[in-house]
Amino acid sequence: MIDVAKAAGVSKSTVSLVLRGNTGVKAETVEKVNLAIGELGYVYNRDAAGLRNKESNLVAIVANDLANPYLAQVIIALEGQLEQQGFMPIVVNINESVARQTAMVASLKEHNVAGFFITPAPKTEAAWLQALADASSPVVCLMRDVEGANVPTVMPDNRLGMYLSTRYLIGLGHRRIAFIGGVESISDYQERKQGFMRAMEEAELSVETGDIEPSSTKRQGGKIALNRVLDRAPDITAIVCFTDVVAYGAYTALRERGLTPGKDIAVVGFDDLEDSRLMSPALTTVRVSAEDIALMACERLQQWRENQKVPESALVGVELVIRSSCCSVGK
Amino acid sequence: MIDVAKAAGVSKSTVSLVLRGNTGVKAETVEKVNLAIGELGYVYNRDAAGLRNKESNLVAIVANDLANPYLAQVIIALEGQLEQQGFMPIVVNINESVARQTAMVASLKEHNVAGFFITPAPKTEAAWLQALADASSPVVCLMRDVEGANVPTVMPDNRLGMYLSTRYLIGLGHRRIAFIGGVESISDYQERKQGFMRAMEEAELSVETGDIEPSSTKRQGGKIALNRVLDRAPDITAIVCFTDVVAYGAYTALRERGLTPGKDIAVVGFDDLEDSRLMSPALTTVRVSAEDIALMACERLQQWRENQKVPESALVGVELVIRSSCCSVGK
DNA sequence: CTGAAAGCGCTTACAG
DNA sequence: CTGAAAGCGCTTACAG
Known part of the structure; x- marks a missing residue:
């Protein structure tokens, strides 16, 4: 900058003024x-x-798992929003590990960051999150709630989503429905399960304990979980899956058993990934708009920065998208 | 820091010494x-x-498309490597757009970054890349070559991979083989195509122009491309796909036509995503180790930093992984 | 409209 | 073994 000043024959103060777009500088000097x-x-x-x-123009997106395609969509949407607002989004991946989360966030704090978006790792301590929110820049949680921390969370209406899809299956005549996939220590799992249970209870349908089978949220998890469930209860006619990815695993498990998804057994997912529309059969699922999540999350970041106080959490709307993966019962 | 100095009753020089782990400080003071x-x-x-x-401990990973699952694997591997070396990896997504690439990199340069890993966007200018390498910190390209820029590139042996998989199909008795998916303006497309062509030529098999159908590298691209090819040439018995994701799209297209992948038509992919093993039928594909790519890329970053000169490019080995998606011909 | 000076939070010779 | 001073590249009142 001092070189620029010399070359332009002005002081560095002036260069700085120009750089910052200060209006009171002679056009010629500019x-x-x-x-x-x-x-x-x-x-x-x-x-x-x-x-x-x-x-600072830096906003950190602390992502729990870069290999999760839904999260990738949320990140992409977030990046779009943030750039419009003049921020530079940087993403950091913690691979579902609290230890990495702690390390990465500590490191990020050493750089001047204007805010954090974070999808908290399983078993994140409320105290840790609270300390982050108290000490540094604004923090907003995405997709997952950490109970006990006064931090705004933006996440889908998980209960409603699962309630809707389960009711849809019941309406199709299904009576014994399994719920597969998901990790019990994360808030969204609990919420989705509650939505499922509510629909079943309302219809006075019983749920055997073995009909709920948690698993990793990967494709492999869905495959294993469905196999377990079907081994125990071959009379199940429909399954709701924790996510679309889990549903993809269920498709594989069905095919390997010589069963056709959407014909022999109804399958519904959650997320509405781009791929779900392109599966065969196209997957019936619960759509939650990544754009909406990004939008509401960014609003909260702005509110926090402007008003200096913690904004409210928000639930993002969901929508059942009916495609071809659900047969009626007896068909 | 000045507060720390006061509280500890020392000077800030001493605090700095302690922070940096300088050995010559009295244990008591520390x-x-x-x-x-x-x-x-x-x-x-x-x-x-x-x-x-x-x-600086910051290393930027400039990713062409966060929604690409193979790239996600490479990023994860890269993060592991970099953290071991004491770096803080930050990732930035350019969504296959040169404009965003230019903007993001310019912004990154304003922060103190120790190096760049970059999967260049289609149509990246060699001069731009060269300027980046000349002016700032070390740059290493991943997955894609930019011709004319003196920047090390680490990428899979695309030619060999495609050659291997095509030869395998030929060995199975296939005579008319299509090559689908991929964007022509990127180096890896050209290389994979060359590998395919070489195998076909060696076997004295002809390739109709219509049997090569580029497309977006998404699932949807594979689906469309395969439909086009099959509309024109229903006698094709095998297809090689630019990537696994393209192959997934091909699976869908086949199913929608009432054809069974791996039985009516042989399909091979490229990448060996985790999902490919879990498909039904499990996908035969070309494996390229994301860990190896990350390793060789980091080595180059280190070499550049240590020797102050541009290291050589490197080709990462490939391996044909045979699973169940390829029938013999006439079967 | 522009420049000189102080200061942000660190590190690094250099004294002592 | 520790402190005082200078300086990294900027910005920001404050003079003029």
């Missing part, structure tokens, strides 16, 4: 400075600026 | 300082440190 910038290939040091004025 | 740090909840400002000593 031009000289910009010329010098171009010639010297000068690059602004935003860290130095941040050191002085405490501002 | 303890006092660490105590003060703990009590005050002090957090180190790494940007300020970087301003002074020009060091």
